[in-house]
Amino acid sequence: MLKAGGGYLPLDPDYPSDRLLHMLRDSGSALLLTQERLLPDLAPVIADAGAEAWTIDGEGVSRIEESADNPDVALHPDGLAYVMYTSGSTGVPKGVACSHRALAGRLGWMQAEYRLDVGETLLHKTPFSFDVSVWEILWPLATGARLAIAAPGAHREPRASCGCRHRP
Numbered sequence: 001m002l003k004a005g006g007g008y009l010p011l012d013p014d015y016p017s018d019r020l021l022h023m024l025r026d027s028g029s030a031l032l033l034t035q036e037r038l039l040p041d042l043a044p045v046i047a048d049a050g051a052e053a054w055t056i057d058g059e060g061v062s063r064i065e066e067s068a069d070n071p072d073v074a075l076h077p078d079g080l081a082y083v084m085y086t087s088g089s090t091g092v093p094k095g096v097a098c099s100h101r102a103l104a105g106r107l108g109w110m111q112a113e114y115r116l117d118v119g120e121t122l123l124h125k126t127p128f129s130f131d132v133s134v135w136e137i138l139w140p141l142a143t144g145a146r147l148a149i150a151a152p153g154a155h156r157e158p159r160a161s162c163g164c165r166h167r168p
Helices: 017-027 036-049 100-114 132-143 158-166
Strands: 031-034 052-055 080-085 095-099 121-124 146-149
Touching: 017 036, 017 095, 031 036, 036 052, 080 100, 095 100, 100 132, 121 132, 132 146
Parallel strands: 031 052, 121 146
Antiparallel strands: 080 095
C-alpha cells in the first residue's frame, strides 16, 4: 500500500464485528484487501460498511505481470501512511493517523539510536493492528536488514523464537 502511494488501516479479523464496522465506517475505508479464507466472516461487516473487498489470494485472483521498477508515485510528507485505532478503553475506539513524515522521522530516529545493519535480523512478533508492528516491519526493510516473521505467539516460546531469528 505504501509503495503504491496509499495509506492503510490494519484490521484484526479476530476483533468483534461491531469494532471492525466502526473502524471501517469511521475511517471512510472504501476498499478492503483480505485473504479468501477470511471473506465469509468479514462479508457482512464489509457490506454494512459500504466497502468493497478484494482477495489477495485464492482462485479468483489474476496475476498481472508488473514492472520490477519502483513505481513513480509522488508522496507528500504530510500524506497519510496509516491509521491505527486505540483500544477504546475510554469508550469508542479512535483512529490515529500517521503521516509519511512522522513515520520517516520515527524510523530515522530508531536507526540513529539503535543502528540496524545489513546482515542483522529483526524479529516481527507484534500483531499488525498495533503500532509497534509498523516499526518492526519497516525498519529492517528500510536499512537492508532481514525481517524474520514469527508465527502468532511464537515469541513466547524461546526455542521457536531462536529458530526464527537464525534462519537465513
